[in-house]
Amino acid sequence: MKNEKQLRTFKVFAIKEGTVIDHIPAGQALKIIQILKLYSHDHIVTTGLNFPSKTLGKKDIVKVENRELTQDEANKLAILAPTATINIIRNFELAKKFLVEIPKQLSKVIFCPNPKCITNHENMHTLFYTKKEKVGLKLQCHYCEKIFSQNDIKEYCV
Ligand SMILES: [Zn+2]
Known part of the structure; x- marks a missing residue:
C-alpha cells in the first residue's frame, strides 16, 4: 500500500x-x-x-x-x-x-556573475568548480577564478 x-x-x-x-x-x-x-x-x-x-x-x-x-x-x-x-x-x-549529486564541475549551466569575466564577452562555454559548504555551495569560475555563492548566480544557460 x-x-x-x-x-x-x-x-x-x-x-x-x-x-x-x-x-x-x-x-x-x-x-x-x-x-x-x-x-x-x-x-x-x-x-x-x-x-x-x-x-x-x-x-x-x-x-x-x-x-x-x-x-x-x-x-x-x-x-x-x-x-x-x-x-x-x-x-x-x-x-x-x-x-541529486553535486558535480565537481559545472559546464554550460550558469553564467559567470563577474561582468568582467571573459566568458561574458567571448562566445564560449562557462566552467565552474564546485565546493560543498556546510550550507549550500561555493562555485569558482575556471576563467576569472572568482568564487561565488549560490545566491550570486542570477543567470542560467538555456
Ligand atoms: Zn568568470
Whole structure:
C-alpha cells in the first residue's frame, strides 16, 4: 500500500512513463525546466508549485512525461535544488529513485556573475568548480577564478 504522501505525488500527478522531480525548493521549478530545456521538447511537462513539505516548508514538483532523466542531468540541478529527488516512473510504478549529486564541475549551466569575466564577452562555454559548504555551495569560475555563492548566480544557460 502506498501511503498518503506517495499518493499525492504519484496519483494526482500520475504519469505512465517519465520522471517526477520532487522536493524542489519552492520557486525553482521554472528555472529547472529552463536548465533541463524541457520546454523545447515534445514531452508534456506539468509543474506543481508550493506543495506543503515537511522538510522544505514548501516545495515544487516537476513531472516530465516519456523522458527519464539521467544522473548527469539531475546533477545540473545541484545549484538550484540540491534537495531534489528524481523518481523514474515506468508503467505508473516507481521504478527507480535517486538524489541529486553535486558535480565537481559545472559546464554550460550558469553564467559567470563577474561582468568582467571573459566568458561574458567571448562566445564560449562557462566552467565552474564546485565546493560543498556546510550550507549550500561555493562555485569558482575556471576563467576569472572568482568564487561565488549560490545566491550570486542570477543567470542560467538555456
Ligand atoms: Zn568568470
